[in-house]
Amino acid sequence: MGGAIIDSIIIDGKAFAAILREKVASHVPAFTSATGRAPGLAVILVGDDPASNVYVASKHKATIAAGMQSFEHRLPATATQNQLIDLVQKLNADENVDGILVQLPLPGGMDDKAVIAAINPEKDVDGFHVVNAGKLAVGEDALVPCTPLGCLMLLKDRMGDLSGQEAVIIGRSNIVGKPMAQLLLNENCTVTLAHSRTRDLENVVRRADIVVAAVGRAEMVKGSWLKPGAVVIDVGINRLAPADGEAKGRLVGDVDFAEAAPLSRAITPVPGGVGPMTIACLLRNCLVAAYRRAGLTQPKDI
C-alpha cells in the first residue's frame, strides 16, 4: 500500500554508501602506485563489548574491500589508559598508518578526551581531536566526523543547495550534533541545536525544513512534530527489547518512522540510512588523510 510513494521518499543510505565506497576504492590504485603502499586504517578496540565488536568487524571488512590496509588492535578491558596511549603513539609514528580510530565508548575509568588528544590530528579519521573540531568551527580544512559528514552528503544529494534552510538538530554531542551544526552553518542553513534542556522541543522541531535527530531515544520524534515536507535524517541507533519469538530486538531510530515517513519530503530509515554512511565516510577520511600526508592532491569527487 503506497509502496511506490514511500520508496521515493526513503533515502537509501546503504546504496549511497556503496557508491561512495566504490569511489574511494577507485582512487586507491593511484595512491598505491605513487607511494608504494595502500592507505592504512588502524582501529583499536578496548574490551569486548558485543556491539563494538560488530562495528569493528564491519569497518575491517569495508577497509579491505576498498583495497586499503586494515590494522586491528585489540586490548583487554583490563588494559590501562597509558597502555592505550602508548599504542596510539606507536601508530602515530607508523608510516603505514594514515588513519587511527579508537572505538568508543571506552571502558569505564578511561578518559576519552585524553586518549583522543594523543592521536596525531593528521591521522584523526574520526575528526574528534580538538584541532579538527577547531578547524571545522573556523571553516578550515579539517577531518570531519564521519556521521555528520555522511548526513550532509545525503542532504545535499536530495536537496541541492541548502542555503537559507531552517535546520533543527536534536542532540549536541561532540561526535554528532555539534559538528552537524557546524557543517550546516557552513552550508548557510539557519541552525538550531536542541538538547535535553530545550523547552517545547515539538514546536522547535515544527519550524524545521531539515531535522537531524541524534539523541539515542527510540522513536522519540513523532510525526505530529514535523512540518509537512521536512527532510528527516535519523542518526539514532536503538535496539528495542525482543518481541515474542525474536532472538534480538529490532533496530529503530530516534524518529517514529511509520508516523514520520508519510509527512516527510525525504527520510532516512534505520537500519540502512545514516549507519552505512558512517563507515563509507571513515574510508573516505582515511583516503583523504593518506593523500594529505603523502603531499598528493586529494581526489575531488569524494
Ligand SMILES: NC(=O)C1=CN([C@@H]2O[C@H](COP(=O)(O)OP(=O)(O)OC[C@H]3O[C@@H](n4cnc5c(N)ncnc54)[C@H](OP(=O)(O)O)[C@@H]3O)[C@@H](O)[C@H]2O)C=CC1
Ligand atoms: N548512525 C551512526 O553512524 C551513529 C549513530 N549514533 C547514534 O546516535 C544517537 C546519538 O548519539 P550521540 O550523539 O553519541 O549521543 P549522546 O548521548 O552523546 O548525546 C545525546 C544528545 O541528546 C540529547 N538528549 C537526550 N535526551 C533528550 C531529550 N529528551 N530531548 C532532547 N534532547 C535530548 C542530549 O542532551 P544533553 O546534552 O542536554 O544531555 C545529548 O546532547 C545514539 O542513538 C547513537 O547510537 C551515534 C554515532 C554514530
Ligand SMILES: Nc1nc(=O)c2c([nH]1)NC[C@@H]1CN(c3ccc(C(=O)N[C@@H](CCC(=O)O)C(=O)O)cc3)C=[N+]21
Ligand atoms: N571512534 C568511534 N567512531 C565511530 O564512528 C563510532 C564509535 N567510535 N562508536 C560507535 C559509533 C556507532 N557507529 C556506527 C557505525 C555504523 C553503523 C551501521 O552501519 N549501522 C547499520 C546497522 C548495523 C546493525 O545491524 O547493527 C545501519 O544503520 O544500517 C551504526 C553505528 C560508529 N560509531
